[in-house]
Amino acid sequence: MNIIPFPDRTEWPALLARPVQSTQQIDAIVGPIMNQVRTGGDAALIELTQRFDKVTLTADTLAVSPVVLDAAEAQLSDELKAAIRQAYQNIRTFHEAQRQPVEKIETMPGVTCWRRSVGIDKVGLYIPGGTAPLFSTVLMLGVPAQLAGCREVVLCTPATHPAVYFAAKLVGITKVFQIGGAQAIAAMTYGTESVPKVYKLFGPGNQYVTAAKMLAAKEGTAIDMPAGPSEVAVYADDTAVPAFVAADLLSQAEHGPDSQVLLVSTSRKLVELVNLTLSTQLGKLPREAVASKALDNSKAILLDTPADAIDLLNDYAAEHLILSVADAEQVAEQIINAGSIFLGNYTPESAGDYASGTNHTLPTNGFARAYSGVSLDSFVKKITVQHITPEGLQVLGPVVEAMAEAESLDAHKRAVSLRLASLAEMNPA
Amino acid sequence: MNIIPFPDRTEWPALLARPVQSTQQIDAIVGPIMNQVRTGGDAALIELTQRFDKVTLTADTLAVSPVVLDAAEAQLSDELKAAIRQAYQNIRTFHEAQRQPVEKIETMPGVTCWRRSVGIDKVGLYIPGGTAPLFSTVLMLGVPAQLAGCREVVLCTPATHPAVYFAAKLVGITKVFQIGGAQAIAAMTYGTESVPKVYKLFGPGNQYVTAAKMLAAKEGTAIDMPAGPSEVAVYADDTAVPAFVAADLLSQAEHGPDSQVLLVSTSRKLVELVNLTLSTQLGKLPREAVASKALDNSKAILLDTPADAIDLLNDYAAEHLILSVADAEQVAEQIINAGSIFLGNYTPESAGDYASGTNHTLPTNGFARAYSGVSLDSFVKKITVQHITPEGLQVLGPVVEAMAEAESLDAHKRAVSLRLASLAEMNPA
Numbered sequence: 001m002n003i004i005p006f007p008d009r010t011e012w013p014a015l016l017a018r019p020v021q022s023t024q025q026i027d028a029i030v031g032p033i034m035n036q037v038r039t040g041g042d043a044a045l046i047e048l049t050q051r052f053d054k055v056t057l058t059a060d061t062l063a064v065s066p067v068v069l070d071a072a073e074a075q076l077s078d079e080l081k082a083a084i085r086q087a088y089q090n091i092r093t094f095h096e097a098q099r100q101p102v103e104k105i106e107t108m109p110g111v112t113c114w115r116r117s118v119g120i121d122k123v124g125l126y127i128p129g130g131t132a133p134l135f136s137t138v139l140m141l142g143v144p145a146q147l148a149g150c151r152e153v154v155l156c157t158p159a160t161h162p163a164v165y166f167a168a169k170l171v172g173i174t175k176v177f178q179i180g181g182a183q184a185i186a187a188m189t190y191g192t193e194s195v196p197k198v199y200k201l202f203g204p205g206n207q208y209v210t211a212a213k214m215l216a217a218k219e220g221t222a223i224d225m226p227a228g229p230s231e232v233a234v235y236a237d238d239t240a241v242p243a244f245v246a247a248d249l250l251s252q253a254e255h256g257p258d259s260q261v262l263l264v265s266t267s268r269k270l271v272e273l274v275n276l277t278l279s280t281q282l283g284k285l286p287r288e289a290v291a292s293k294a295l296d297n298s299k300a301i302l303l304d305t306p307a308d309a310i311d312l313l314n315d316y317a318a319e320h321l322i323l324s325v326a327d328a329e330q331v332a333e334q335i336i337n338a339g340s341i342f343l344g345n346y347t348p349e350s351a352g353d354y355a356s357g358t359n360h361t362l363p364t365n366g367f368a369r370a371y372s373g374v375s376l377d378s379f380v381k382k383i384t385v386q387h388i389t390p391e392g393l394q395v396l397g398p399v400v401e402a403m404a405e406a407e408s409l410d411a412h413k414r415a416v417s418l419r420l421a422s423l424a425e426m427n428p429a
Numbered sequence: 430m431n432i433i434p435f436p437d438r439t440e441w442p443a444l445l446a447r448p449v450q451s452t453q454q455i456d457a458i459v460g461p462i463m464n465q466v467r468t469g470g471d472a473a474l475i476e477l478t479q480r481f482d483k484v485t486l487t488a489d490t491l492a493v494s495p496v497v498l499d500a501a502e503a504q505l506s507d508e509l510k511a512a513i514r515q516a517y518q519n520i521r522t523f524h525e526a527q528r529q530p531v532e533k534i535e536t537m538p539g540v541t542c543w544r545r546s547v548g549i550d551k552v553g554l555y556i557p558g559g560t561a562p563l564f565s566t567v568l569m570l571g572v573p574a575q576l577a578g579c580r581e582v583v584l585c586t587p588a589t590h591p592a593v594y595f596a597a598k599l600v601g602i603t604k605v606f607q608i609g610g611a612q613a614i615a616a617m618t619y620g621t622e623s624v625p626k627v628y629k630l631f632g633p634g635n636q637y638v639t640a641a642k643m644l645a646a647k648e649g650t651a652i653d654m655p656a657g658p659s660e661v662a663v664y665a666d667d668t669a670v671p672a673f674v675a676a677d678l679l680s681q682a683e684h685g686p687d688s689q690v691l692l693v694s695t696s697r698k699l700v701e702l703v704n705l706t707l708s709t710q711l712g713k714l715p716r717e718a719v720a721s722k723a724l725d726n727s728k729a730i731l732l733d734t735p736a737d738a739i740d741l742l743n744d745y746a747a748e749h750l751i752l753s754v755a756d757a758e759q760v761a762e763q764i765i766n767a768g769s770i771f772l773g774n775y776t777p778e779s780a781g782d783y784a785s786g787t788n789h790t791l792p793t794n795g796f797a798r799a800y801s802g803v804s805l806d807s808f809v810k811k812i813t814v815q816h817i818t819p820e821g822l823q824v825l826g827p828v829v830e831a832m833a834e835a836e837s838l839d840a841h842k843r844a845v846s847l848r849l850a851s852l853a854e855m856n857p858a
Contacts, residue, residue, distance in 0.1 A: 079831050080831050080832070082828075082831075083829075083831035083832050083835075086537075087828060087832060090536040090540070090825075094534050094542050097534045098544070100529070105522060105523050105786065107522045107786035108519060108785075111519070111780075111785050111786070113523050113786045113787050115804070120798065121766070131837055132838055133836060133837075135836070136836060199798040199799040214647060220794070220795070222796075222799035222800060226649060241851070244844070244847060244848060244851075247840065247843055247844040247848075248844050251838070251840040251843070251844045253840070254839065254840040255838075281843070284843075285840055285843075286839050287839065287840065291840065329816070333545075335812065336550055337547075337550070339812070339813075340813040340814070340815070341812060341815070342815055343814065343815065343816040344817075345848075346817050346822045346852075347815055347816055347817040347822075348848065349844065350841040350842070350844045350845050351817055351822070351825060351826075351829055352813070352815055353841060354828070354833060355829050355832060356536060356537075357534065357540065357542045357815075358542050363810075365649070366649075367649065367651075368810065368812075369551075369810075370549050370628040370629040370650075370651035371810060372810045372811040373813060375811060377806065377811075380801075381798075381800060382802075382806075383764065383768070383769065383770060383797075383801070384769040384770070384787040384802060385761055385769070386769070386776055386780065386785050387757075387758070387772040387773060387776055388773075388776040389775060390775050392775070393775045393780070396784060397780075399511075399512040399515045399783070400512075400777075400779050400780055400783045400784050402511075403512050403516060403564075403565055403783045403784060404779060407562060408561050408562075408715075409680070409716075410683070411676065411679040411680040411682070411716065411720060412680045412779040412783075414680070414714075415673070415676040415778065415779045416780070418672055419774075422672075
């Protein structure tokens with residue numbers, strides 16, 4: 001990777017800039033696909049799946065049959081099934097702890113307010129096809145949906161790998177459709193004869209899927225978060241193990257040629273050692289070509305002080321941030337922008353990608369400045385509820401009256417005054 | 430209001446449909462304004478403010494001076510200041526309870542995961558001008574921003590009412606800019622010489638402001654939620670007080686001619702009594718013309734059973750839902766789609782609009798199916814953190830290896846294998 005020694009702060013924005021993605025061309029392709037599904041329903045899905053995926057479906061085979069879903073388990077090795085079950089359990093444990101009990105708050109005597117968490121009634125999950133069957137993402141989205149109590153969970157995926165179906169069963173998903181691309185997003189956005197319309201869409205995908213989700217969002221269907229190429233930043237000092245750092249950088253680089261990989265250090269020695277071991281490890285990877293291309297665009301940035309490093313990392317707002325430094329937990333406390341943080345030499349990103357329990361659907365492209373990763377919160381709405389007693393309204397009412405009057409909202413004021421007058425009549429002082 | 434007696438369920442979707450808003454025309458106006466501010470900075474803001482608001486500003490007067498902010502307090506009555514302070518305190522109490530302490534979860538021995546809530550570093554609040562100076566919204570957005578510890582809170586508002594400035598001071602906002610409309614949203618989205626660029630935008634506004642926020646969202650700046658006309662649904666039975674119900678409906682109707690007002694009941698008597706008192710109360714309102722127009726479009730729907738009423742309310746997903754029924758709290762438990770719920774005869778919506786403590790920035794237009802109202806969560810990101818000990822990796826590692834291999838992500842697997850091999854070397858069995 002390219003070593004950038006001690007750049008001036010004025011150079012940081014250019015160094016940390018993500019590749020600009022032009023969406024106009026993609027939108028021009030995706031818009032008509034969305035429309036076709038909205039007006040054509042199942043027939044459009046069948047036609048588009050034939051055209052783009054070269055897969056022949058019928059109205060009866062859009063949905064994956066329960067027989068096929070049930071048969072998946074027998075096709076997997078016991079080792080893989082045990083691993084998936086363990087990951088499921090860890091993800092469940094971590095997300096279960098995110099449940100918020102109802103807490104009634106009496107803000108003034110007789111004025112009680114609380115929040116109820118309610119699962120979003122209908123959610124749609126998208127899992128891409130391609131070379132890597134992302135059954136891990138089925139767990140990452142399906143577990144919180146299950147915990148949230150979402151009544152209808154729809155899964156669209158062109159992937160037919162039994163591990164995807166096995167994971168779907170594990171999280172209680174019964175509606176799986178063998179459709180992919182923008183047409184799958186359109187199906188869940190508008191609903192078709194077979195595919196239910198949902199209120200919120202989740203999941204990764206290529207640029208067409210991403211564009212379809214953004215269009216859906218503009219029309220009022222909620223989405224998990226805007227997407228971008230996956231990325232990792234590693235901050236390492238001389239206590240880091242160069243081979244581990246190189247392996248972590250490569251595990252990001254193998255995702256795709258557009259993966260963003262950043263190494264930050266105050267130690268030139270560490271950076272040079274990482275660079276050496278990178279080339280050795282790269283040669284052993286099946287996805288060498290992909291990873292090599294991603295590394296060509298990657299940067300190792302040398303900085304003068306740890307304080308500079310923390311500032312730069314906060315400016316970058318990495319999706320994944322690995323802190324392979326002596327005082328990792330203290331450094332983590334100073335990080336204000338990141339999706340997920342991995343501490344120390346024995347916490348590789350892969351652990352969080354699959355099985356430690358944290359969610360791997362995280363904000364990329366600098367969105368970590370304002371967005372959180374997917375969590376139980378992503379699958380619930382919090383409805384506020386309040387109850388005021390007559391005594392409570394006698395205390396709070398005059399406050400509301402004064403404010404409504406100052407905002408010139410007379411009917412707002414009268415809704416209180418009328419009640420106070422009625423109470424005064426019932427209980428004359 | 431129009432009484433719709435016992436409609437068939439097949440008629441519900443049409444009855445509950447919100448007016449469709451065509452955004453294309455608005456986007457065509459707002460897009461160029463956004464571009465002008467992006468390229469022209471302060472000069473563009475000054476030109477646009479002159480053109481649209483007929484207000485002459487200079488680079489020195491874009492920001493409201495500290496002297497003006499400080500002088501606001503002296504211009505308000507003691508009664509109003511006390512009311513604003515009480516509302517501030519109640520909102521603070523309710524939102525403070527939403528803080529989530531860090532809880533470290535050991536998902537497996539040696540595998541520890543947690544979440545840190547971190548305030549979004551830079552947020553922008555928009556408060557519209559117009560006849561009603563919405564200082565209450567300054568509190569509703571400013572209090573959670575203050576509690577979240579957002580470092581930079583920017584307020585743009587064309588309103589110059591001292592109560593707006595007083596509320597801004599109360600929540601600790603020091604950067605107030607006297608700009609409004611789409612140009613204000615553009616300023617906070619791109620940043621200008623004077624106005625800081627922010628990561629997330631909050632606040633209500635007219636259709637131009639809304640369109641500008643949607644464009645900002647498409648370009649990667651987060652927004653609180655998509656907006657639509659304000660709305661209330663009241664579910665009332667014979668225990669409701671018709672005059673109170675009428676007053677609540679009117680307090681929604683006075684917001685604007687496009688306000689959505691819905692009354693749901695199983696009692697024809699109640700509906701007729703409410704209709705009677707509506708006309709009496711309407712005549713006493715300064716905003717009679719506005720409210721009357723909103724009522725023309727409003728509906729009172731009669732249903733056969735409470736179960737039907739609950740289904741219909743869940744289909745509608747009201748921003749505000751008032752339950753003026755005998756068993757209000759039990760009914761509330763069955764509501765799965767609503768922004769905020771008000772229980773019983775002495776809990777008017779106005780209370781939550783101003784001062785009970787709950788937030789009044791809520792999902793309209795059916796968005797309550799997937800979105801929550803603004804809360805402390807809206808101003809923080811939750812960063813996940815994990816730490817794995819060597820012993821932990823020895824337990825978790827094989828799980829990750831099996832899953833990565835099945836997903837054909839070899840480098841992900843090797844990032845674990847390398848570490849496990851190194852541990853085996855250090856501690857040969």
